[in-house]
Amino acid sequence: MHPLFRFKTVQRVSFDDLDAYKVVHNSRYFCYFERGRIEYLRNLGFITSGEEGLKKIDIAVVENYCSYRNPAFFDDLLEISLRISFIKNTSFQFQYIFERQEDSTLIACGYTNLVRVSFPQVHPIKLTREFIDEVKKFEGNNLGKMTGIPEVK
Amino acid sequence: MHPLFRFKTVQRVSFDDLDAYKVVHNSRYFCYFERGRIEYLRNLGFITSGEEGLKKIDIAVVENYCSYRNPAFFDDLLEISLRISFIKNTSFQFQYIFERQEDSTLIACGYTNLVRVSFPQVHPIKLTREFIDEVKKFEGNNLGKMTGIPEVK
Amino acid sequence: MHPLFRFKTVQRVSFDDLDAYKVVHNSRYFCYFERGRIEYLRNLGFITSGEEGLKKIDIAVVENYCSYRNPAFFDDLLEISLRISFIKNTSFQFQYIFERQEDSTLIACGYTNLVRVSFPQVHPIKLTREFIDEVKKFEGNNLGKMTGIPEVK
Amino acid sequence: MHPLFRFKTVQRVSFDDLDAYKVVHNSRYFCYFERGRIEYLRNLGFITSGEEGLKKIDIAVVENYCSYRNPAFFDDLLEISLRISFIKNTSFQFQYIFERQEDSTLIACGYTNLVRVSFPQVHPIKLTREFIDEVKKFEGNNLGKMTGIPEVK
Numbered sequence: 001m002h003p004l005f006r007f008k009t010v011q012r013v014s015f016d017d018l019d020a021y022k023v024v025h026n027s028r029y030f031c032y033f034e035r036g037r038i039e040y041l042r043n044l045g046f047i048t049s050g051e052e053g054l055k056k057i058d059i060a061v062v063e064n065y066c067s068y069r070n071p072a073f074f075d076d077l078l079e080i081s082l083r084i085s086f087i088k089n090t091s092f093q094f095q096y097i098f099e100r101q102e103d104s105t106l107i108a109c110g111y112t113n114l115v116r117v118s119f120p121q122v123h124p125i126k127l128t129r130e131f132i133d134e135v136k137k138f139e140g141n142n143l144g145k146m147t148g149i150p151e152v153k
Numbered sequence: 154m155h156p157l158f159r160f161k162t163v164q165r166v167s168f169d170d171l172d173a174y175k176v177v178h179n180s181r182y183f184c185y186f187e188r189g190r191i192e193y194l195r196n197l198g199f200i201t202s203g204e205e206g207l208k209k210i211d212i213a214v215v216e217n218y219c220s221y222r223n224p225a226f227f228d229d230l231l232e233i234s235l236r237i238s239f240i241k242n243t244s245f246q247f248q249y250i251f252e253r254q255e256d257s258t259l260i261a262c263g264y265t266n267l268v269r270v271s272f273p274q275v276h277p278i279k280l281t282r283e284f285i286d287e288v289k290k291f292e293g294n295n296l297g298k299m300t301g302i303p304e305v306k
Numbered sequence: 307m308h309p310l311f312r313f314k315t316v317q318r319v320s321f322d323d324l325d326a327y328k329v330v331h332n333s334r335y336f337c338y339f340e341r342g343r344i345e346y347l348r349n350l351g352f353i354t355s356g357e358e359g360l361k362k363i364d365i366a367v368v369e370n371y372c373s374y375r376n377p378a379f380f381d382d383l384l385e386i387s388l389r390i391s392f393i394k395n396t397s398f399q400f401q402y403i404f405e406r407q408e409d410s411t412l413i414a415c416g417y418t419n420l421v422r423v424s425f426p427q428v429h430p431i432k433l434t435r436e437f438i439d440e441v442k443k444f445e446g447n448n449l450g451k452m453t454g455i456p457e458v459k
Numbered sequence: 460m461h462p463l464f465r466f467k468t469v470q471r472v473s474f475d476d477l478d479a480y481k482v483v484h485n486s487r488y489f490c491y492f493e494r495g496r497i498e499y500l501r502n503l504g505f506i507t508s509g510e511e512g513l514k515k516i517d518i519a520v521v522e523n524y525c526s527y528r529n530p531a532f533f534d535d536l537l538e539i540s541l542r543i544s545f546i547k548n549t550s551f552q553f554q555y556i557f558e559r560q561e562d563s564t565l566i567a568c569g570y571t572n573l574v575r576v577s578f579p580q581v582h583p584i585k586l587t588r589e590f591i592d593e594v595k596k597f598e599g600n601n602l603g604k605m606t607g608i609p610e611v612k
Binding site: 174179180181183184187211213214215216217218219220221223224275 | 327332377
Binding site for chain 1: 480527
């Protein structure tokens, strides 16, 4: 795992993730990003099931970026490393590195910028103190350090 | 687990499975069916990764049926029981029962009829002897017995 | 168009509908079903955009069935014939026939059983008088006549 | 339409594009990107149906970026402006601007970097002379001019 990352989850490529070229469709990586974020947040104690769980993640995606390095194939196990690379009053960034478990091939990397918003007016509102503190505790002094994604090695 | 079923796999409901009513979208159950079939076949030794794995599952879906009993919500763990209920020379049927792991609520049940086909002419061809034998060994004398899906209790 | 059907909509197969066998994935037909239902309801004056439009379609899918007859390919224009085949106090059924526009090949047929439900208790509630009347006016004396789907010719 | 863009296509938001917050799911924009690219290429004469059509678009997505500005809702008609912003020997870039047709609200903007590749080795290979010429003819002296996406106004 890249030294700036402290969390990893595994995603199996399912048949319905594939496109007509027999590789994971480019749009599916953004679903994997999201599933990874949920596992990261679960690990920090911020995910619960059902309606209540949904409320806790009412954080809007404002930017999404993915760099595709090598195709992922049917049934591959993908190791997704995630980190929160910075956190501010209302927003934060997730970064991702995808590797095929079997041979450590770099598959993709990317980031998502998120902002907490009020509904339905969609104005930025402050992240909770509790959330910011937990993230700072977990990421420690890696927060704010850049991986250089997408130039990740 | 229903007494006619001998195999079970678990599927986590992901955020991207939900529709605007905050429940798993009706079309997604058919993806869960397929992922379940792959786990069932893996258990019998018929799934390998990558291109080779895809070749082994070149079996066409000819009919799909789902009865939705109760909604599934964000982050639910769904227990999917699967069985092959009959197998003939070129075709066979999978049956499914979905239950929420937490409270054993019946979520859905259904079936898929599949046929092995040649490409690209799409003619039915014989299932391999090896496959038929493995299925008969695994399902034993439950083969051919009807659950009465969708009247399953 | 089959003589019992009075409504048709066209759906272009997009690249993201395809699976690794270069044909429309089996789960996508159920999205096409739903898009077709929305166009049918729009034609009857029951669809408006946005939040308000969603409220008008809070009708739960209780059963879905699809019979796949021939594969649909990239960029195909599919003609989807739809009818409401019966309507009762709280429930009704849509039937579908899919044909490739270019050569009239039968691609698939199927049905969906729907029921109007209260939220969040999910109890059946009566369809509005207005809705039942509009459907009866539109379908006329075809209501209740069976096509024999999936034996449709 | 933004002055650097010469092509526009319209996409209806379908129910299956929505997520649990009743807005178009963040991953779906990348499907809309792709459908837009196909319409753009069709307009230039580079898309045909079926297997043959797929061969003509065997161009790999290497980077995808989307900036989400305002949510898109059920049944919205989205006007997607597309341009090829640069083209080189083996690669080119599409840029996108999404606006809600009804009120011209800016919904999203983004870009995709693509490269023509050989299969299965996935090495960059030269775009055809014919393709480069058609793009240059269509985009004219806008090629190479930057919109400043995502700073587009």
